[in-house]
Amino acid sequence: MSDTSTRRLQxxxxxxxxxxxxxxxxxxxxxxxxxxxxxxxxxxxxxxxQLEEEGLIVAPHTSxxxxxxxxxxxxxxxxxxxxxxxxxxxxxxxxxxxxxxxDPDATMxxxxxxxxxxxxxxxxxxxxxxTSATIRHVDVVPMSAQKALVIVILSTGKxxxxxxxxxxxxxxxxLHRIGLKVSEQLYRRSASAVPIPVDALISAVEPAxxxxxxxxxxxxxxxxxxxxxxxIIMAGTANLAxxxxxxxxxIGPILEALEEQVVLLRLLHEMQHDRRGLxxxxxxxxxxxxxxxxxxxxxxxxxGKSGGNGAKLGVVGPTRMDYGSTMSxxxxxxxxxxxxxxxx
Amino acid sequence: MSDTSTRRLQxxxxxxxxxxxxxxxxxxxxxxxxxxxxxxxxxxxxxxxQLEEEGLIVAPHTSxxxxxxxxxxxxxxxxxxxxxxxxxxxxxxxxxxxxxxxDPDATMxxxxxxxxxxxxxxxxxxxxxxTSATIRHVDVVPMSAQKALVIVILSTGKxxxxxxxxxxxxxxxxLHRIGLKVSEQLYRRSASAVPIPVDALISAVEPAxxxxxxxxxxxxxxxxxxxxxxxIIMAGTANLAxxxxxxxxxIGPILEALEEQVVLLRLLHEMQHDRRGLxxxxxxxxxxxxxxxxxxxxxxxxxGKSGGNGAKLGVVGPTRMDYGSTMSxxxxxxxxxxxxxxxx
DNA sequence: ATTAGCAGTCGAGCGTTGAGAGTGCCAGGA
DNA sequence: TCCTGGCACTCTCAACGCTCGACTGCTAAT
Numbered sequence: 001m002s003d004t005s006t007r008r009l010q011x012x013x014x015x016x017x018x019x020x021x022x023x024x025x026x027x028x029x030x031x032x033x034x035x036x037x038x039x040x041x042x043x044x045x046x047x048x049x050q051l052e053e054e055g056l057i058v059a060p061h062t063s064x065x066x067x068x069x070x071x072x073x074x075x076x077x078x079x080x081x082x083x084x085x086x087x088x089x090x091x092x093x094x095x096x097x098x099x100x101x102x103d104p105d106a107t108m109x110x111x112x113x114x115x116x117x118x119x120x121x122x123x124x125x126x127x128x129x130x131t132s133a134t135i136r137h138v139d140v141v142p143m144s145a146q147k148a149l150v151i152v153i154l155s156t157g158k159x160x161x162x163x164x165x166x167x168x169x170x171x172x173x174x175l176h177r178i179g180l181k182v183s184e185q186l187y188r189r190s191a192s193a194v195p196i197p198v199d200a201l202i203s204a205v206e207p208a209x210x211x212x213x214x215x216x217x218x219x220x221x222x223x224x225x226x227x228x229x230x231x232i233i234m235a236g237t238a239n240l241a242x243x244x245x246x247x248x249x250x251i252g253p254i255l256e257a258l259e260e261q262v263v264l265l266r267l268l269h270e271m272q273h274d275r276r277g278l279x280x281x282x283x284x285x286x287x288x289x290x291x292x293x294x295x296x297x298x299x300x301x302x303x304g305k306s307g308g309n310g311a312k313l314g315v316v317g318p319t320r321m322d323y324g325s326t327m328s329x330x331x332x333x334x335x336x337x338x339x340x341x342x343x344x
Numbered sequence: 345m346s347d348t349s350t351r352r353l354q355x356x357x358x359x360x361x362x363x364x365x366x367x368x369x370x371x372x373x374x375x376x377x378x379x380x381x382x383x384x385x386x387x388x389x390x391x392x393x394q395l396e397e398e399g400l401i402v403a404p405h406t407s408x409x410x411x412x413x414x415x416x417x418x419x420x421x422x423x424x425x426x427x428x429x430x431x432x433x434x435x436x437x438x439x440x441x442x443x444x445x446x447d448p449d450a451t452m453x454x455x456x457x458x459x460x461x462x463x464x465x466x467x468x469x470x471x472x473x474x475t476s477a478t479i480r481h482v483d484v485v486p487m488s489a490q491k492a493l494v495i496v497i498l499s500t501g502k503x504x505x506x507x508x509x510x511x512x513x514x515x516x517x518x519l520h521r522i523g524l525k526v527s528e529q530l531y532r533r534s535a536s537a538v539p540i541p542v543d544a545l546i547s548a549v550e551p552a553x554x555x556x557x558x559x560x561x562x563x564x565x566x567x568x569x570x571x572x573x574x575x576i577i578m579a580g581t582a583n584l585a586x587x588x589x590x591x592x593x594x595i596g597p598i599l600e601a602l603e604e605q606v607v608l609l610r611l612l613h614e615m616q617h618d619r620r621g622l623x624x625x626x627x628x629x630x631x632x633x634x635x636x637x638x639x640x641x642x643x644x645x646x647x648g649k650s651g652g653n654g655a656k657l658g659v660v661g662p663t664r665m666d667y668g669s670t671m672s673x674x675x676x677x678x679x680x681x682x683x684x685x686x687x688x
Numbered sequence: 689a690t691t692a693g694c695a696g697t698c699g700a701g702c703g704t705t706g707a708g709a710g711t712g713c714c715a716g717g718a
Numbered sequence: 719t720c721c722t723g724g725c726a727c728t729c730t731c732a733a734c735g736c737t738c739g740a741c742t743g744c745t746a747a748t
Contacts, residue, residue, distance in 0.1 A: 691746100691748075692745105692746095692748100693746095693747105694745090696741100696742085697740105697743100698739105698742100700739090700740100701736100701739105703734105704736105706732095707733105708729105709731105710729090711729100712728100713724105713725090715722100715723095716721105716722085717721085717722080718719100718720085718722100
């Protein structure tokens with residue numbers, strides 16, 4: 001019994017691996033040949049029938065081999081495949097990345113590009129939220145008579161900005177003073193501590209400047225608030241098309257869904273990483289129509305010294321992907337990025 | 345003679361317009377019916393033969409109608425089509441954009457998104473270079489024992505940052521003082537004025553801080569230098585796929601070329617706008633293999649009060665596109681954006 | 689310069705056919 | 719109870735041949 005059920009798993013494994021490699025439905029005969037199993041095709045056929053009954057594989061049509069279902073891939077990912085170690089070249093690429101780390105934004109961008117290259121798929125990365133950041137400096141720069149730019153610099157190196165419209169013309173010097181006041185009062189305050197003490201800020205300046213200060217304090221709050229909104233950057237969309245008709249004509253909707261960051265953000269948010277630090281959504285598990293034929297592999301990375309607050313990176317590709325190497329690339333990337341960001 | 349040659353132009357016009365609309369080669373008979381011309385199909389056939397000889401149209405195969413060649417589109421764009429005025433809804437969308445202008449980066453992003461929506465094509469926009477900007481403020485923030493972040497704020501509201509590695513541990517206070525010194529010395533200096541007076545900066549601080557100042561001054565220079573490097577942001581890639589098999593299986597390479605910003609940047613750079621303020625590259629005119637089946641419509645926008653320095657925005661779509669409305673959308677967008685950016 | 693008519697060409701669509709691949713099932717053997 | 723060999727069956731895919739329809743190009747007449 002254990003004997004026959006482990007063989008069934010092996011059969012599933014073989015089907016997934018062969019199908020991923022050849023993109024063609026795999027039949028019983030081909031299977032025993034390629035895998036040099038100790039049993040006859042007929043036996044495999046029985047196993048296949050069983051697997052099909054369990055919903056792990058299907059036959060596209062009567063006289064074709066079987067291909068894995070989403071459930072089949074799921075089982076494969078959960079219980080069968082091992083996460084492959086990275087190749088020498090892959091490690092090297094990541095080290096180069098670590099060495100050239102410039103500023104947080106550039107690092108993100110390089111990371112996502114590299115991940116796309118390594119996996120030959122679309123890579124995505126979630127911008128870290130401000131949770132663990134503190135406020136470092138606030139500056140106010142006049143842009144025109146009625147407009148000014150409020151700039152908030154966080155301890156993580158992230159810089160946020162926002163244009164405000166002032167009620168009245170204020171001279172540059174005064175704006176600068178306001179900036180200093182705000183800096184002073186908010187320095188080292190957690191960026192996620194909203195609301196900020198607007199009243200205290202207002203009363204810290206002379207009456208004539210108070211309306212202006214009100215506008216600016218409001219802007220700062222808005223900036224901090226918006227820091228909680230996730231954003232995604234993405235690379236390697238060309239790989240979607242290259243993946244060879246695998247996704248058929250559906251790549252349009254997929255691109256749309258990806259540009260619609262909301263969808264992906266929700267999905268990433270829902271994903272809980274398993275003991276391996278990874279999480280995978282396959283096919284319908286994405287619970288999104290246009291992502292039916294895709295799978296998402298994601299991992300969390302730590303965004304600062306204080307440990308992870310839950311920003312994620314990952315790839316999205318066809319369900320028919322090499323899960324082993326994809327998962328390892330994603331995991332390794334997450335680790336490296338964590339290291340880079342926390343080491344500074 | 346003028347009579348017959350103007351009719352030939354009308355025939356070309358009709359072919360282009362019909363083909364753009366129906367995506368099917370257009371024949372002589374269909375043409376006279378749809379256009380209710382005063383002549384017989386046979387006459388049209390003669391004209392078509394002539395147009396074909398001039399290389400303006402081709403027949404995909406013997407028993408099919410004609411489709412325009414790149415040359416045909418070119419003539420159409422140059423001499424025939426009129427730039428269509430925008431619809432009420434389109435104008436409205438742009439006004440909303442103007443009202444919600446936040447900071448330069450966000451405005452760019454919204455602009456490119458809107459343009460993609462309006463044209464149903466891939467929209468691209470070139471980040472303005474720093475040419476007309478001046479330096480507003482420089483800040484140095486310690487990140488870890490050996491690392492610090494150098495932040496440069498420009499008069500345009502653009503904020504650039506770069507991580508540097510210090511030779512030795514420097515306390516926060518000193519770094520801050522260095523930042524102030526740099527700010528002071530470079531204030532109002534043109535961002536494109538490189539190199540900066542590094543020596544003067546170094547000798548402006550006490551000897552103990554001079555090595556650190558050297559590193560930081562170097563970083564500032566690098567930042568300003570990199571401000572001359574163009575960057576592109578892009579939206580609506582999904583429209584490539586949606587454009588309906590028009591581009592066939594070539595959308596992979598196209599996406600690649602677009603992600604490879606260099607290609608597009610070179611192209612945009614080469615393009616000179618005509619009297620209408622627009623410039624168009626069609627098919628092989630892009631002189632890039634993978635863009636063979638695409639056309640690029642671009643316009644320059646002014647990036648500050650001081651008038652345009654040459655940043656561009658535009659769309660890329662299939663050669664078989666509605667040039668009239670695309671051109672008008674691009675031009676209108678460029679004007680609106682210029683207004684937004686210069687009004688502040 | 690235009691037109692009508694005619695012959696010729698070629699692709700798209702469709703049903704047929706044959707080959708190949710793969711299955712399901714049954715009956716016999718360990 | 720599990721495995722195996724064999725056989726009949728099903729279904730896709732590619733190739734083929736066919737017709738139909740849509741155009742064109744040409745010529746002769748107006």
